[in-house]
Amino acid sequence: MAYSITLVICFFLLTICECDQGDWTNHGGDITNRRFQEKEHKISPQNAHTLAQKWRFVTGPFVSATPAIYKGVVYVPTWSGLVFAVSMQGSLVWRVNLTQITGLSGVISRTSPALTKELVIIGLLGPAKVVALKRETGKLVWISQELEETPLAKITMSGTAHKDAFYVGISSDQEVNDTICCTFQGSFQKLSLTTGSRIWKTGMLPDNHGQNELYSGAAIWGSSPSIDEKRGLVYIATGNLYTVPASIQACLDANRTGCFPSNATLCDDAVVALDTETGAIRWCNRLGGGDVFSFICRDRENPLPKCPSQPGPDYDFGESPMLVTIRHRNRWRDVVVTGQKSGIVWAHDRSTGELVWETLAGPGSKSGGAIWGAAADNTRIYTNIVNRDGLNFTLIPSSNVTRGGGWVAMDANTGAILWSTANPTGALAYGAVAISNDVLFVGSFEDAGYIYALDARNGRIVWRGMTNSKQGGGFSVADGCAFVGSGYMPPTTGDSIYAFCVA
Known part of the structure; x- marks a missing residue:
């Protein structure tokens, strides 16, 4: 198969750093999905004001994935179908065109690469395939089978190796297509790193056998799965239902309770724990309450015939759980913490799924609420609040009110809100947050592309930078620098990776 790779071997060899800079090997940073760089000690609240652009590497449109980092090299895909490896000094290591290397027409990826010693692994935004490249050269290693064959299936979750x-x-994109919607059912899958072959597949809904007007939806689409090695569990969170059987919908339309059968596997709008060896669901906490929604039904004034009379709020999960250990009732307790588009942040026991605490961090909306990726260090939980609907968002402790987006910190042990900070321009607060050494990195969804560093202890903004395009992605941190892309999707205008470093 013909393929095209631009490779700069000599520079690659010169820029491999033997020091321990701290890697960032998937969207969530590592298998805990905490978006926390524990090895970062150069950036601090005291010197974050000295952050300055060290370099800008132009990739072409658009970079919305959190950059992944391994041994001094930064890896990102773009919305134009390219994958880049760039040294931490800002020079090209290699570049791959996904269409040319895979033979698949017009394919792109928006997922943060998962990195191993040997591989760069990304999912495609349709067809639903995974691609593995040789980390040092970008050469194709394997392409998986099509992991879901229903029309418009895709991979938007950044996987975990x-x-x-x-x-x-x-x-899936079925919920935005009124002629195809809806047969898709979300699933979670385990693949071999060696060959890309599927080891197991676990569905989140009762099988509809490809038929319309039964259970559909429960996409798994945001952040990175977290893995508890001791328990042998992998944790995810799921999306809303697109459709349900007519009898269920009639029950929901009548505002009755108990509409869903108790003996069925229904893991929509849910936090889910699965066995890493078998894929069996160990526990599943549904947190949506009958959230039947698709974008083709968002016009409540002129609904399509197939739409429910009362569509749900679309309060699904756009991020996966984080592994956190807290002090609870005078003992240490392992929990998973997950932010929801409703604005609620949940903490559940890792073994049993028991609810430990819940906190309404800010207003919810179809776009969040919390979305794309919260962060956690050893004392606090951090999340964005998008506030797409411009609702009143009361800040703590000031009691000031904003109708824009913002960022919130909670006590990891109790969920109590410690502080909340408004986006200073009043814009939305899309984009995953990242934490390192008491500095929280966040982005603003506006054309100027403002980015901020906050003192994580009190929420005070200590630095502002600019990327010249809406911020829909998130930061990674290593060796005194914060790395971020620019842009999200058309019609945004971002085209670069940036490195902002302390003096």
């Missing part, structure tokens, strides 16, 4: 396997969820 662990030991000899790759874990990833499947999503």
Whole structure:
């Protein structure tokens, strides 16, 4: 198969750093999905004001994935179908065109690469396939089978590589297509790192056998799966239902309770724990309450015949759980913490799924609420609040009110809100947050592309930078620098990776 790779071997060899800079090996940073760089000690609240652009590498449109980092090299895909490896000094290592290297027409990826010693692994935004490249050269190693064959299936989740396997969820564009909607059912899958072959597949809904007007939806689409090695569990969170059987919908339309059968596997709008070896669901906490929604039904004034009379709020999960250990009732307790588009942040026991605490961090909306990726260090939980609907968002402790987006910190042990900070321009607060050494990195969804560093102890903004395009992605942090892309999708205008470093 013909393929095209631009490779700069000599520079690659010169820029491999033997020091321990701290890697960032998937969207969530590592298998805990905490978006926390524990090895970062150069950036601090005291010197973050000295952050300055060290370099800008132009990739072409658009970079919305959190850059992944391994041994001094930064890896990102673009919305134009390219994958780049760039040294931490800002020079090209290699570049791959996904269409040319895979032979698939017009394919792109928006997922943060999962990195291993040997591989760069990404999912495609349709067809629902996973691609593995040789990390040092960009050469194609394998392409998976089509992991979901229903029309418009895709991969938007940034997967997690662990030991000899790759874990990833499947999503779909069916809910935005009124002629195809809806047969898609979300699933979570484990692939071999060696060959890309599927080891297991676990569905989130009762099988509809490809038929319309039954259970559909429950896409798995955001952030990175977290993995608890001790328990042998992998944790994900799922999307809303697109459709349900007519009898269920009639029950919901009548505002009755108990509409869903208790003996069925229904893991929509849910936090889910699965066995890493078998894919069996260990526990599943549904947190949506009958959230039947698709974008073709968002016009409540002129609904399509197939739409429910009362569509749900679309309060699904656009991020996966984080592994956190907290002090609870005078003992240490392992929990998973997950932010929801409703604005609620949940903490559940890792073994049992028991609810430990919940906090309404800010207003919810179809776009969040919390979305794309919260962060956690050893004392606090951090999340964005998009506030797409411009609702009143009361800040703590000031009691000031904003109708824009913002960022919130919570006590990891209790969920109590410690502080909330408004986006100073009043814009939305899309984009995953990232934490390192008491500095929280966040982005603003506006044309100027403002980015901020906050003192994580009190929420005070200590630095502002600019990327010249809406911020829909998130930061990674290593060796005194914060790395971020620019842009999200058309019609945004971002075209670069940036490195902002302390003096």
